[in-house]
Amino acid sequence: MSFESEKHAEDYWKENLRLMFTLLAIWFAVSFGCGILLVDELNAIRLGGFKLGFWFAQQGSIYVFLALIVVYVIKMNKLDRKYNVHEDHEEPQELGESLEEEYTH
Amino acid sequence: MDIQTLTFIIVGLTFALYIGIAIWARAGSTRDFYVASGGVNPLANGMATAADWMSAASFISMAGLISFMGYDGAVYLMGWTGGYVLLALCLAPYLRKFGKFTVPAFIGDRYYSNTARTVAVICAVFVCFTYVAGQMRGVGVVFSRFLEVDITAGVIIGMGIVFFYAVLGGMKGITYTQVAQYCVLICAYLVPAIFISIMMTGHVIPQIGFGAELNDGSGTYLLDKLDGLSTELGFAEYTSGTKSTIDVFFITAALMVGTAGLPHVIVRFFTVPKVRDARKSAGWALLFIALLYTTAPAIATFARVNMIDTINGPDAQGTAYEEAPGWISNWENTGLISWEDKNGDGKMFYSGDERNEMDIDRDIMVLANPEIADLPAWVIALVAAGGVAAALSTSAGLLLVISTSISHDLLKRNLMPHISDKQELRYARIASAVAIGIAGYLGINPPGFVAQVVAFAFGLAASSFFPAIILGIFSKRMNKEGAIAGMVSGITFTAAYIIYFKFVNPAANTPENWWFGISPEGIGTLGMLLNFAVAVAVARFTSEAPRDVQAMVADIRFPKGAGEASAH
Numbered sequence: 001m002s003f004e005s006e007k008h009a010e011d012y013w014k015e016n017l018r019l020m021f022t023l024l025a026i027w028f029a030v031s032f033g034c035g036i037l038l039v040d041e042l043n044a045i046r047l048g049g050f051k052l053g054f055w056f057a058q059q060g061s062i063y064v065f066l067a068l069i070v071v072y073v074i075k076m077n078k079l080d081r082k083y084n085v086h087e088d089h090e091e092p093q094e095l096g097e098s099l100e101e102e103y104t105h
Numbered sequence: 106m107d108i109q110t111l112t113f114i115i116v117g118l119t120f121a122l123y124i125g126i127a128i129w130a131r132a133g134s135t136r137d138f139y140v141a142s143g144g145v146n147p148l149a150n151g152m153a154t155a156a157d158w159m160s161a162a163s164f165i166s167m168a169g170l171i172s173f174m175g176y177d178g179a180v181y182l183m184g185w186t187g188g189y190v191l192l193a194l195c196l197a198p199y200l201r202k203f204g205k206f207t208v209p210a211f212i213g214d215r216y217y218s219n220t221a222r223t224v225a226v227i228c229a230v231f232v233c234f235t236y237v238a239g240q241m242r243g244v245g246v247v248f249s250r251f252l253e254v255d256i257t258a259g260v261i262i263g264m265g266i267v268f269f270y271a272v273l274g275g276m277k278g279i280t281y282t283q284v285a286q287y288c289v290l291i292c293a294y295l296v297p298a299i300f301i302s303i304m305m306t307g308h309v310i311p312q313i314g315f316g317a318e319l320n321d322g323s324g325t326y327l328l329d330k331l332d333g334l335s336t337e338l339g340f341a342e343y344t345s346g347t348k349s350t351i352d353v354f355f356i357t358a359a360l361m362v363g364t365a366g367l368p369h370v371i372v373r374f375f376t377v378p379k380v381r382d383a384r385k386s387a388g389w390a391l392l393f394i395a396l397l398y399t400t401a402p403a404i405a406t407f408a409r410v411n412m413i414d415t416i417n418g419p420d421a422q423g424t425a426y427e428e429a430p431g432w433i434s435n436w437e438n439t440g441l442i443s444w445e446d447k448n449g450d451g452k453m454f455y456s457g458d459e460r461n462e463m464d465i466d467r468d469i470m471v472l473a474n475p476e477i478a479d480l481p482a483w484v485i486a487l488v489a490a491g492g493v494a495a496a497l498s499t500s501a502g503l504l505l506v507i508s509t510s511i512s513h514d515l516l517k518r519n520l521m522p523h524i525s526d527k528q529e530l531r532y533a534r535i536a537s538a539v540a541i542g543i544a545g546y547l548g549i550n551p552p553g554f555v556a557q558v559v560a561f562a563f564g565l566a567a568s569s570f571f572p573a574i575i576l577g578i579f580s581k582r583m584n585k586e587g588a589i590a591g592m593v594s595g596i597t598f599t600a601a602y603i604i605y606f607k608f609v610n611p612a613a614n615t616p617e618n619w620w621f622g623i624s625p626e627g628i629g630t631l632g633m634l635l636n637f638a639v640a641v642a643v644a645r646f647t648s649e650a651p652r653d654v655q656a657m658v659a660d661i662r663f664p665k666g667a668g669e670a671s672a673h
Contacts, residue, residue, distance in 0.1 A: 002665045013662055020194050027190045031183045031361075036354050039176075043344070049316040049326030054344040057179035058171075058402040059312060062186045062395050069193045069388040076198075076384060085663040087379045 002085055012083045019075055023068045031061040109253065112486040119289050119490045120266055123497070126285060127270030127278045135530050138275030139206040139509050140376045145280055147382040151389020153283035154373045156290065156494070157502035158185075158364075158390070159397060160236070161243025164290060164495035168474075169467035171405035175335070176346030178405065180353055184360025186391060186398050191365040193387035197374040199578045201383035202661040206375060207506075208368040208570060209514040215577040216585040217654055219519055224592060228569050229368045229510045233503040234544070235562045236369075240503070241548025243496040246468070247489055249439065257549050263497060264545040271501045271541070272534050276376060279501045286494040291396055293491020297475045297484050298400050301407045304478060311403035331410050337421070338413070339458030343406075349616065355627030362633055363563030366571035369502040372509070380664035408470040411477050416455045416463060423452030432476035441466035441473075500544065508537035561603050564625075568595035568632030576640055581658045582649035583640065591640030599632030 003009040034042055035057035042053035050059075080086035132138040145153070163185070171178030203211055209229055213222025241260050248259025270278040295311075302314035306327060318326055331343045341347045348356075364370065373390075374383045418424040426444065433453075436442045443464045444453050455463040472492065475484045512533035517524060524532070569592045576583040576591070603625045606614040616622055623631060649655075660666075 002663060009659070009663075016662075023190070023194060027187065031187050031357065032354060035179060035183055036350060036357065039350075047316070049318065049328050051328075051344050054176055054179075054328075055316070057176060058182055059399055061183050062399055065186055065190050066388070066391050066395055068190055069384075069391055072194055073381075073384045073388055077381060080381070080664055083663070085665040087381060087664050087666075 003083060008083055012079065012085065015079055016076070019072065019079070023072055027065065027068055030056060030064040035061050108482045108485055111482050112489050115483070115486040116490045116493060119285075119494060122285055123266060123270055123282045126281045127274045130274045130277045130281045132273070132275035132277050132530070135513070135526050135533065137277045138530055138533050139513065140372075141275075141277040141280045143376055143378055145376040145378075147377050147386040148389050149280070149284050150373060150377050150382075150386045152287040152393055153280045154370065154386065154390035155393035155397075156283040156287035156498035157373060158370055158394060158499070159290065159495055160499035161240050161247075161492065161496035163397065163401075164294065165243060165246070165468050165471055165492055168401040168404040168408065169470035171402055172409045172470045173467050174346065175341065175343040177348045177353065178402065179346075180348075180356045180360065182398055182402060184357045185364055186394060187357070187361040188364025189387055189391040189394070191361060192370070192374075193384055193391075195578070196365060196371065196574060197383040197387050198380045198664065199661045200371060200574070201374050201377065202380050202664060204375075206372075207509050207514055208371050208574075209510055210518070211577065212570075212573055212588075213514070213518065215654065215658070216573075216588045217651065218585040218589070221573075221585055221589055221592075222514060222518065224589065225570070225573075226510045226514045228565060228592075228596070230507055232367065232562045232566055233369060233507045234540075234547070237500050237503040237507075237540075237544040238547035240496045240500040241544050244493060244500075245548055246439075247472075247492040247496070260545055260548040263493070263500075263548075264541055267497055267501050267504065268538065268541050271504050272537050275533065275537075276505055279505055280376060282501070283498045286498040287393060289494040290491040290498075291393070293487045293494070294397050294400060294404075294471075296487060297478065297480055298404050298407070300480050300484065301411075301474070301478045302403065305407055305410070311407075312399050315403035315406045327406060327410065331406060334410070334413055335457075338417075338456035339460075340456075343409070349622050351622050352616070352619075352624050352627055355623045355630045357627075359567050359627050359629035359633075360563055362567040362571045363565075363629055366566035366569070366574070367562075368510075368566075368570070369499075369506045372506060373502075404471065404474065408474050408477065411474075412465070412470070413455060415477060416453050418452075423450070423454040425452050427451070429453065430477075430479075432473050435476065436469055436473055441469045504537050504540045504544065507540040508533050511536040561600070561607075564599045564603060564629030564632060565596060567629035568599040568636055572633055572636040572640060576637070578658065578661065580641075580644075581655045582644065584644050584647055584650045586647040587640040587642075587644030590643040591636040594639045595632045595636030598635050599629050602628045602632075 003012065034053065039053035039057060042056065043051040045052040047055050077086070136143070167181055170181065200211060205211055205214065209222050209225035212225040213219060241263060244263035245256035245259040248254055248262065249256045254262075270282050274282075298311040299309060302308050302311040305319060306314040306317040307320040308314035308317050315327055318324055319330060328344060335341065335343045346353075374386060377383050377386050415430060416424060426446070433442060433444075437444075445462055445464070447462050453462055454460055455465070472488065475488055512529055516532055517529050572595065573588050573592050576588065602620075606619075606625045614625070616624070620631075
């Protein structure tokens with residue numbers, strides 16, 4: 001077991017899933033929401049020469065997708081370090097140690 | 106220097122570059138051949154993934170499709186980029202931690218079953234062949250237009266180049282040639298787009314230009330002008346589209362999920378050293394893809410306005426055929442554009458109603474774009490090199506998956522477990538050589554249904570691989586009975602629906618006959634939902650996955666301890 005304890009493993013996975021579902025909710029909202037389901041309503045609003053719904057469908061959703069992956073990479077790297085399951089062989093971070101105290105069995 | 110000579114020089118230089126890289130990056134072991142020794146930098150892997158993913162269809166056809174579809178074209182834009190979010194968040198890091206060479210290897214090991222492995226091999230090979238036939242055809246079309254050799258010769262030249270670096274270098278050779286090919290294709294795509302954006306709107310960035318005002322002093326927004334032109338000529342309003350909302354929804358979902366389930370894309374994430382790199386690499390890949398995908402709708406808009414203005418003339422009454430610009434006769438020779446003077450006035454006219462006299466193939470929009478906008482000859486030559494790069498990079502990636510599936514998953518893991526690494530490498534090379542031969546044959550003699558089966562490939566990947574992989578990672582107790590039942594029912598349902606509407610009864614392929622108004626292009630989404638439902642239901646009534654498999658699933662859920670990708 002690479003985690004300090006079963007509890008750590010469960011918490012890590014829960015935090016991972018929470019992050020994943022939050023980001024997927026945004027993913028769904030911009031593409032299927034703004035770009036498809038609400039496109040007619042949003043088209044009433046204009047962004048320069050673009051109708052907003054059209055812009056989300058052909059431009060905006062792609063930019064948001066990119067931002068979602070960037071946020072995921074940064075947050076997951078932090079999460080890995082917090083639970084000390086990252087790949088570099090370094091000394092455990094202070095955050096990891098404080099967690100250890102928090103979860104003294 | 107004329108266009109012809111310039112094209113020969115530029116395409117020739119890129120070929121020399123690809124071959125040079127192939128010689129430098131020869132593969133010495135199966136690890137080199139299958140996953141480039143797992144030592145690819147995430148940025149380089151991102152570029153290679155982008156080139157791998159963006160095929161002749163993305164490069165040549167997509168902007169044209171959008172140009173003719175207007176808003177509806179967004180299904181491709183969102184569908185083929187949104188899948189990378191799923192890949193980065195739900196698949197790539199876990200599959201990298203799992204650390205095997207191929208997708209069938211994951212399915213086979215996770216579901217402790219050689220039947221599952223074999224089903225996966227068959228799906229992978231089928232999906233890849235469908236794709237690769239289209240790529241070879243793309244190479245042929247580009248060669249025949251720009252180098253004026255016939256399509257057969259074009260396909261053979263393309264096969265020769267791919268043979269050289271795929272058979273010699275395997276994944277290692279392919280990865281580094283794809284990096285070069287990405288650079289060529291993205292320049293070829295952006296340069297004309299930037300030129301045209303400056304000419305039409307005064308903006309350097311096409312993504313901004315197509316939402317800006319025209320610089321003819323009228324103060325009209327480009328998209329408003331196009332909406333006006335479209336409705337006047339009897340087309341649907343450009344920014345509204347014609348497909349039903351539910352169909353747009355399902356097609357987008359099928360393309361997204363299909364993207365995340367395509368084996369030649371997934372395998373790229375096995376080539377990076379760490380789990381962390383797999384996540385990062387998906388981000389780089391999407392950035393490089395987004396450069397092209399956000400430019401495509403701009404090109405679509407520019408090209409459509411340009412084309413309508415050129416053909417219908419400034420007074421919107423038609424342009425006399427004698428005064429038509431050179432590109433029209435150039436492309437008439439390839440059969441991609443034709444004019445029939447129905448009202449006998451000697452003028453060309455393009456519209457969406459009975460006044461129409463033009464038959465225009467959508468592929469022309471990117472390839473003829475530089476000529477329509479009257480750009481310098483070297484830009485036209487660059488576009489030719491870009492089209493070839495896009496087609497070659499994707500073919501090579503697909504051929505590798507075919508040869509790996511056969512030499513590794515079928516021979517080494519199923520039929521001949523005792524062959525040595527050297528022998529396996531030889532079989533991998535033979536398999537890729539044979540695959541190139543078959544792909545070339547399909548490129549020269551394309552079966553009539555190539556265009557239709559592309560929808561098939563995505564639907565199949567969406568309804569088979571994706572749920573099996575997701576459940577394999579996110580559900581510890583999912584067992585082989587559930588996974589196999591799910592895959593089989595998902596594939597059968599999707600294939601039956603597509604085959605019925607595309608081949609058995611094409612006349613019935615209209616929205617009134619579709620289930621819930623979902624076209625065959627979007628049915629993979631329903632197939633995927635069915636797969637999930639069946640798998641979960643069957644798994645409830647059968648015994649859960651063995652303990653060692655559950656322990657393995659627990660192990661792929663965090664990065665620490667990710668070794669190098671390995672055979673066993």
